[in-house]
Amino acid sequence: MQMTNKLKPTKAVFFDFGGVITQSPFDAFNSFEETEGIRKNFIREVNSVNPDTNAWARFERNDITLDQFDELFAKESKQLGHQISGYHIIKLIHGKIRPEMISLVKKCRRKYKTACLTNNIAFKPNECDLDYNENWRLARAEFDYVIESSKISCRKPEIKFYEYACRLVEVEPPEVIFLDDLGINLKPAKEMGMYTIKVVSPNQAITELNRVIML
Numbered sequence: 001m002q003m004t005n006k007l008k009p010t011k012a013v014f015f016d017f018g019g020v021i022t023q024s025p026f027d028a029f030n031s032f033e034e035t036e037g038i039r040k041n042f043i044r045e046v047n048s049v050n051p052d053t054n055a056w057a058r059f060e061r062n063d064i065t066l067d068q069f070d071e072l073f074a075k076e077s078k079q080l081g082h083q084i085s086g087y088h089i090i091k092l093i094h095g096k097i098r099p100e101m102i103s104l105v106k107k108c109r110r111k112y113k114t115a116c117l118t119n120n121i122a123f124k125p126n127e128c129d130l131d132y133n134e135n136w137r138l139a140r141a142e143f144d145y146v147i148e149s150s151k152i153s154c155r156k157p158e159i160k161f162y163e164y165a166c167r168l169v170e171v172e173p174p175e176v177i178f179l180d181d182l183g184i185n186l187k188p189a190k191e192m193g194m195y196t197i198k199v200v201s202p203n204q205a206i207t208e209l210n211r212v213i214m215l
């Protein structure tokens with residue numbers, strides 16, 4: 001068995017959900033921006049201002065309701081030049097499952113512990129796209145563990161999120177490989193000792209993971 005960057009045998013593989021297991025929600029954001037005549041990546045720009053305390057962060061920690069998120073996101077986006085309802089943003093958070101990534105999780109699960117680490121939102125049944133709920137239900141069943149920001153009141157990239165995941169799975173960070181599509185989420189995990197892979201595409205992620213462990 002090959003080793004991680006801290007020279008400990010791999011015992012677990014952690015996966016992000018949106019942008020890794022499913023298509024990135026940023027694609028839907030960009031499509032919305034183009035349709036509405038808003039500059040590209042504007043929504044990401046809104047979410048990058050005060051990233052630990054803005055509406056998005058608070059919603060993912062389940063600190064505020066959907067109605068509060070709608071109002072707060074509208075205020076934050078207006079301050080940057082384009083007022084967008086939070087309700088519109090929520091409708092964009094869905095992406096098709098990537099079958100090749102589900103297959104990868106299944107392969108990993110035969111030899112290693114697997115966990116999904118996701119910043120998500122505690123939707124009520126009538127508050128989100130039905131496809132999102134179904135995709136989430138189907139995908140989460142493939143993992144040994146699922147860690148959700150909305151349920152533990154902290155989120156990536158907060159260190160305590162990764163610490164919680166490691167305690168739950170009963171592994172040390174150097175025994176973990178973590179795949180995420182955002183560098184900001186990978187940085188603290190790497191500093192803790194995890195071997196990190198930034199997911200740009202399914203083929204690239206699969207190739208990189210196969211260089212580290214034998215599946």
